[in-house]
Amino acid sequence: MPYSHLNQPLVVANVHSLVTDILANTISFNETMDKLNGLYDPFMNHINTELFYSQPALAFLSSTQAIVGDTYPKNVIWDHDKTKCFIKMLSCYKNDIERERITFSYQESQNQKQLEDYVHNLTNHYSRLLFIRIDLKYAKETSHHVSIEGFDCHMRKFRELISNKKTCFEYLQGNAWALEQGGIEGGLHCHLLLIYDGSQKQRDRYLAREVGEKWKMMTGGLGEYYSYHDAETKQQYEQYGKLGIGMIHRDNPREVENAVTSALYLTKPSKHEQQLKLWVPNMRTFGRGIYRTPKRRGLSPIAK
Structure with a gap:
């Protein structure tokens, strides 16, 4: 699936859905790897520090950055090992994501x-x-x-x-x-x-x-x-x-x-x-x- 045409809200929505699907165990490993390779570069290009992002989007940002560091986004290839590490790191943010969901439902x-x-x-x-x-x-x-x-x-x-x-x-x-x-x-x-x-x-x-x-x-x-x-x-x-x-x-x-x-x-x-x-x-x-x-x-x- 091509992601280059996606604008700022659409990229973030796709990233949000990817993270929630991974944590809910409703997406395969290979599909996760494909989406990482499609979404990481456009997501990083749309990041704006003056905006607020959902917890799943923040979890995506923190996890990917911990793995690839300052590597230029276009040069990052999400292979088997990087993808496996990404999925494992996301579990650290599960409580933050659930807390945001509870807060949203209460409001x-x-x-x-x-x-x-x-x-x-x-x-x-x-x-x-x-x-x-x-x-x-x-x-x-x-x-x-x-x-x-x-x-x-x-x-x-x-x-x-x-x-x-x-x-x-x-x-x-x-x-x-x-x-x-x-x-x-x-x-x-x-x-x-x-x-x-x-x-x-x-x-x-x-x-x-x-x-x-x-x-x-x-x-x-x-x-x-x-x-x-x-x-x-x-x-x-x-x-x-x-x-x-x-x-x-x-x-x-x-x-x-x-x-x-x-x-x-x-x-x-x-x-x-x-x-x-x-x-x-x-x-x-x-x-x-x-x-x-x-x-x-x-x-x-x-x-x-």
């Missing part, structure tokens, strides 16, 4: 509790709300142009647009988002939840498309999106009694329950394989709106 469970309370507060406050679920990502053919710094920049700008509540974000009453990264594919993406005043917005399919096109435009055509609001997808959810997007009425407990369940997909503690494998300093991976604000009608004044 996700905390995010989940906050998001559940947030959505319940909104559905209790408004008689009807329009729930929009959309995934923001990048086209496969252009993803190699996107760095983690570029993704962070795009997301910061997009969150600013959401906060301004103009154009397709007008009448927005709530929102939540979660940044993730795939495994081998390494695709950077954002799960986005937008909650609109149901008395002002009704056309969820049209609105989801507007939001997605806004993302594509803001990323200069690099981005693409997946909408959950086409008729076929919604019909499938409705068939199983699990439709939690579109118009949600406060006096319909099933709709509210489904909406909460749909929202909580953003924060699943079991999705540790979807965590970011590298990130910039102070990069947020989850966020939600604030329920109790001075602008929200019908709430008691905020105590000072």
